Amino acid sequence: MKYITLLLLTTALIISCSNEDEKILNEADYKNYLKTNNSKEIAKAEKELSFWNERIKKDSIQLIELSKSAGMQTKIFQLNASIEQLKNAEKNLTRSALVTNIGKDGKLLALAQNYITQHRFKEAKALVDSARIVAGGEIKAINLVAFDVAMELGDYENAEKILTKETDFSDYNYLIRLGKLEDYKGNLDKTIQHMEAAKAIAESSKQKGLQVWVYTNLADYYGHAGRINDAYNHYLKALAIDPSNSYAKKGIAWIAYSYENNPTEALRIIEAIEKDSKSPDYELLKSEIYESTGDEDSAKEALNNFLSRVSNPSYGDMYGAYLVEIYAGNPETSQQAITIAQKEVNNRPTPMSYDLLAHAYYGNGDYKKALSITQEHVIGKTHEPMAQFHTAQIYKALDMKNELAPIKEELLETSFELGPVTYKEIQNL
Known part of the structure; x- marks a missing residue:
């Protein structure tokens, strides 16, 4: 089972290698943050x-x-991931958008952003179109959210056209989207160049929210580029502003696990984060880390905890990608993986969704079907290492040695991003 990191931005190929002898983390840098x-x-x-809820009456227009x-509800979700x-x-x-005539476009956009968080991308697009x-x-504002939705739906050509309309290299919101x-x-x-430009703007503005967001996301990109020390320092920058920021702490935990080969420290950090968060994500990450240490019982327990928590209907399709990865790895649930992956493709027809569908068919033993989907919808359409790994697995299963060799060579440079468990599988391709 592999943990798929949920980033606010998509990932790219990295040039990196784990090196437990080159220690980067210093517990003194972040130990106090784990107590906050x-x-x-x-x-x-x-x-x-x-206060505000007490003033809302059932049938009134307020x-x-x-x-x-x-x-406030959105803020609390951002603080503790309460679905x-x-x-x-x-x-x-929804109620606000229905009853208002003044500023209705803004209310529709706010609802669209809520839907994006819930992975209800087609519904979000309909709201953006209505707002326009x-x-x-x-x-x-409408064009920026329209860009976000188009990217999530895999409509990349249209996304670029929309963003071009708002070209402004002095604008933070434009730059972070150009980076994406x-x-x-x-x-x-x-990407890093544009994100660094956005960082300069955020720092000049002294707006803490903008700074924390760009520091953590730039840290992710530095990690993908093999600049692990820069990644670490930017997670610390975020924590200096927001000591309870779980995203930055998770980034440091990943460095401990994937770069320094220190699963004990990674688990300690994650357990500190879990005290503040209701997100199921951390159970899945713990499961992978336990798996890397050979602790199968703890890995299974954490995985079952994750599956139990995401079965809450309120999550909808938010964890579909995770579930495909989990179910595709087990012959008894591989058909279920196909069903979920098909839904993912319908909801979000991106190359990565098609990769999940191909992976589900691979897990079900239908290697030719998996190859057909990959050739049509994945190869040459995404630079994601996980998609490359899945493609390599299909090549291996079909004994396509000439196709496998170059992709395996590239994958051997992705140890930090994909993590020790997946990296072992890459070595065995």
Whole structure:
């Protein structure tokens, strides 16, 4: 079982190798952050949420109260990954969008962003299209969210056209999206260049939220580029501003696990994060780390915990990609993997979704079907190492040695991003 890292941005090929002799982490740098939590901030947000909720009557039109309540619910979700708060925010945003005539386009965009978080991308696109009609023309905020949706739906050509309309190299929101587009194209150096420009803008603005976001996402890209020390330093930069930031802590945990080969420290960091978060993600990451140490019982327990938690209907399709990976690896559930992967393709027809479908057929033993899907929808259309790994597995199963050799050579340079468990499988291809 492999943990698929959920990044706010898509990933690219890396040039990296694990080197436990080249130690980067220094516990003194982050030990105090592991003791911090966001309970006070959550309590403050919950108090404010209660304040606004008390003023909302069942059948009344109270746009300010609805918007404020949805804002607090979204904030709490961002703080502790409470899916209930995200769903409650959806309800208030839906109600607000239905009853308002003033600023309706903004309400529709807010709901679209909520849907994006829930992986309801086609519904998000419909809302963006409606917002554009209501606004009566080209609005920057609408174009930026339209770009986000187009990228998620694999409509890359249209996404680029939309972003070109908003070209402004002095704008943070433009630069981070341009970085995402270049990442999709496999231009990691350009991605980092644009993200560094966005970082400079965020630092000049002194807006903490912008700084934390760009530090953590730039850290991810540095990791993909093999610049592990730069990645580490930027996770620390984020924590210096937001000591309870779970994303930055998870990044440090991944360095401990995948680069320094220190699963004990990685698990210690993750367990500290879990005290603050309701996200099921960490159970899956723990399962992989336990697997890497040979602790099969703990790996199975963590995996079962993950599966139990994501069975909550409120999650919808948010964990479909994870489930395909898990179920495809077991002959008894491989057909279930195909069903989920087909749904992923329908919801989000990107090369990575088709890769999941091909992987599901591979897990079911239908190697020729897997190859057909990969050749038509994956090869040459994504630079993701996981997709390359799945392609290599198919080549191996079909004894396509000439095709396998070059892709295996490239995959041997992705140890940091894919992690020790997958890297062992690559070595055995």
